[in-house]
Amino acid sequence: MADQQDWGTPVERKGRLTSVLILATLISAFGSSFQYGYNVAVVNSPSPFMKAFYNSTYMERYGTPMEPELLTLLWSLSVSMYPLGGLLGSLMVAPLVNKLGRKGTLLFNNMFSVVPAVMMGVSETVRSYEIIIVARVLVGICAGLSSNVVPMYLGELSPKNLRGAIGIVPQLFITIGILSAQVLGIRSILGNSAGWPLMLGLTGIPALVELVLLPLFPESPRFLLIQRGDNTTARKALQRLRGREDVEDELTEMRLEHQSERAEGQLSVVRLLSQGSLRWQLISVIVMNMGQQLSGVNAIYYYADSIYGSAGVQERHIQFVTVGTGAVNVFMTIAAVFIVEAAGRRLLLLIGFGVCCVACVLLTIALKLQESVSWMPYISIACVIIYVMGHAIGPSPIPYVVTTEMFRQSSRPAAFMVAGSVHWLCNFTVGLVFPFLERGLGPYSFVLFSVVCLATLIYIWMVVQETKNKTFLEVSQMFAKKNKAELNGGEPLKGSVLGPEGTAECFRSET
Numbered sequence: 001m002a003d004q005q006d007w008g009t010p011v012e013r014k015g016r017l018t019s020v021l022i023l024a025t026l027i028s029a030f031g032s033s034f035q036y037g038y039n040v041a042v043v044n045s046p047s048p049f050m051k052a053f054y055n056s057t058y059m060e061r062y063g064t065p066m067e068p069e070l071l072t073l074l075w076s077l078s079v080s081m082y083p084l085g086g087l088l089g090s091l092m093v094a095p096l097v098n099k100l101g102r103k104g105t106l107l108f109n110n111m112f113s114v115v116p117a118v119m120m121g122v123s124e125t126v127r128s129y130e131i132i133i134v135a136r137v138l139v140g141i142c143a144g145l146s147s148n149v150v151p152m153y154l155g156e157l158s159p160k161n162l163r164g165a166i167g168i169v170p171q172l173f174i175t176i177g178i179l180s181a182q183v184l185g186i187r188s189i190l191g192n193s194a195g196w197p198l199m200l201g202l203t204g205i206p207a208l209v210e211l212v213l214l215p216l217f218p219e220s221p222r223f224l225l226i227q228r229g230d231n232t233t234a235r236k237a238l239q240r241l242r243g244r245e246d247v248e249d250e251l252t253e254m255r256l257e258h259q260s261e262r263a264e265g266q267l268s269v270v271r272l273l274s275q276g277s278l279r280w281q282l283i284s285v286i287v288m289n290m291g292q293q294l295s296g297v298n299a300i301y302y303y304a305d306s307i308y309g310s311a312g313v314q315e316r317h318i319q320f321v322t323v324g325t326g327a328v329n330v331f332m333t334i335a336a337v338f339i340v341e342a343a344g345r346r347l348l349l350l351i352g353f354g355v356c357c358v359a360c361v362l363l364t365i366a367l368k369l370q371e372s373v374s375w376m377p378y379i380s381i382a383c384v385i386i387y388v389m390g391h392a393i394g395p396s397p398i399p400y401v402v403t404t405e406m407f408r409q410s411s412r413p414a415a416f417m418v419a420g421s422v423h424w425l426c427n428f429t430v431g432l433v434f435p436f437l438e439r440g441l442g443p444y445s446f447v448l449f450s451v452v453c454l455a456t457l458i459y460i461w462m463v464v465q466e467t468k469n470k471t472f473l474e475v476s477q478m479f480a481k482k483n484k485a486e487l488n489g490g491e492p493l494k495g496s497v498l499g500p501e502g503t504a505e506c507f508r509s510e511t
């Protein structure tokens with residue numbers, strides 16, 4: 001009986017939400033992820049004024065107004081250089097995080113924000129639209145790096161029982177960034193001919209805040225221990241993050257993870273792609289990122305204004321409805337933070353893609369009947385809002401969380417590089433193709449998006465396993481069965497982790 005009681009006492013301490021962990025999360029998410037969202041939306045509302053600036057600058061230089069075709073080309077370049085920069089940024093992830101560390105990369109990345117912020121801020125004064133286009137590539141690089149490195153950094157800082165919730169915080173700040181740009185873009189605030197240079201330049205502020213405050217917080221202990229081999233600093237970092245002296249249990253778990261993959265070293269992308277033992281994780285991450293982008297979330301935002309317009313919302317009120325949609329996005333992401341540890345990743349992904357699929361089908365029907373049935377436009381608005389809610393609860397935030405969780409230390413940077421490239425490439429493609437798609441298919445373009453949602457949902461249903469509250473090592477063993485491949489490290493390690501006795505057992509037991 002006494003024996004039994006000993007068994008009942010919790011061997012594993014639940015990771016607490018310490019103030020160091022909270023502040024490191026908020027500062028890195030505000031400094032990096034916020035900017036990503038802000039720059040997605042920042043050029044939407046002032047676009048007429050910016051185009052007028054392009055035109056009048058051309059006029060001053062060459063004495064004739066700009067050809068409409070050239071203006072269209074330059075404007076679409078200004079918009080699409082951002083996701084292209086994002087792709088470039090993603091390609092830089094693996095080398096940077098392994099050299100400079102996770103926190104180091106975030107600090108370095110601020111260069112790609114402060115410089116273009118100044119460039120965009122002065123573009124009007126120095127009368128140059130070229131500066132804006134170049135600056136958009138640079139902030140794109142900043143976004144490409146942040147979108148990958150913040151989830152990686154926070155995922156490695158968090159105790160496993162909080163990893164999902166903390167992993168969604170970057171996405172939360174992306175939505176807050178979008179909302180902030182929508183609010184500042186209201187005509188009477190900064191969305192006017194005088195305000196736009198300031199509005200574009202404001203993106204440098206979060207970068208400066210991060211540059212000053214983030215150095216006070218610890219680097220990822222996993223990076224310090226595994227990549228740097230620096231036991232002392234890793235222990236200190238972990239002690240600060242967990243708010244207790246004794247962190248041996250977690251260090252042991254990291255060492256085990258390290259041991260199990262020591263032979264692998266740092267995986268390059270090419271090695272990652274050819275690694276049988278990581279095949280399903282990699283395919284899953286690619287499918288989820290494709291699903292996230294090709295499900296048409298940006299197209300919905302793009303289309304929203306015309307949907308609101310046809311529902312009879314007055315032109316000057318549309319900006320407020322847009323802000324309302326942004327606010328719904330923020331609130332649903334907050335909800336995701338609070339339910340992800342209870343509901344799990346898989347369920348939120350399934351619900352989210354399911355809701356988006358249904359919303360797209362209904363939207364197609366509603367748009368089709370728009371002309372003939374008087375109340376149909378309201379159904380369209382409802383569909384847009386339901387879609388935004390569905391996307392915010394799963395497809396938007398969860399893929400980043402899962403990318404951190406499905407890979408171990410040696411393959412994580414390469415995995416993020418692949419995931420990030422897929423993400424930005426799809427983002428870029430939708431932006432480029434959707435206008436043509438809409439012209440050709442009209443409302444039926446949303447059928448295409450619903451098919452993507454459905455296909456992603458089916459894949460997740462069949463392949464993706466729940467990763468909540470598991471150590472990185474346990475997740476990789478779970479997938480090892482699927483990959484039918486032995487993990488490097490072989491039998492003895494497997495025994496010590498899964499076996500009834502041995503040090504690692506305590507990490508597995510839940511009670």
Ligand SMILES: *[C@@H]1O[C@H](CO)[C@@H](O)[C@H](O)[C@H]1NC(C)=O
Nearest residue numbers: 055056059065066067068071
């Ligand atoms: C450029 O500005 C001139 C007036 O300054 C205007 O007539 C012309 O339509 C504008 N061009 C475009 C493409 O907007």
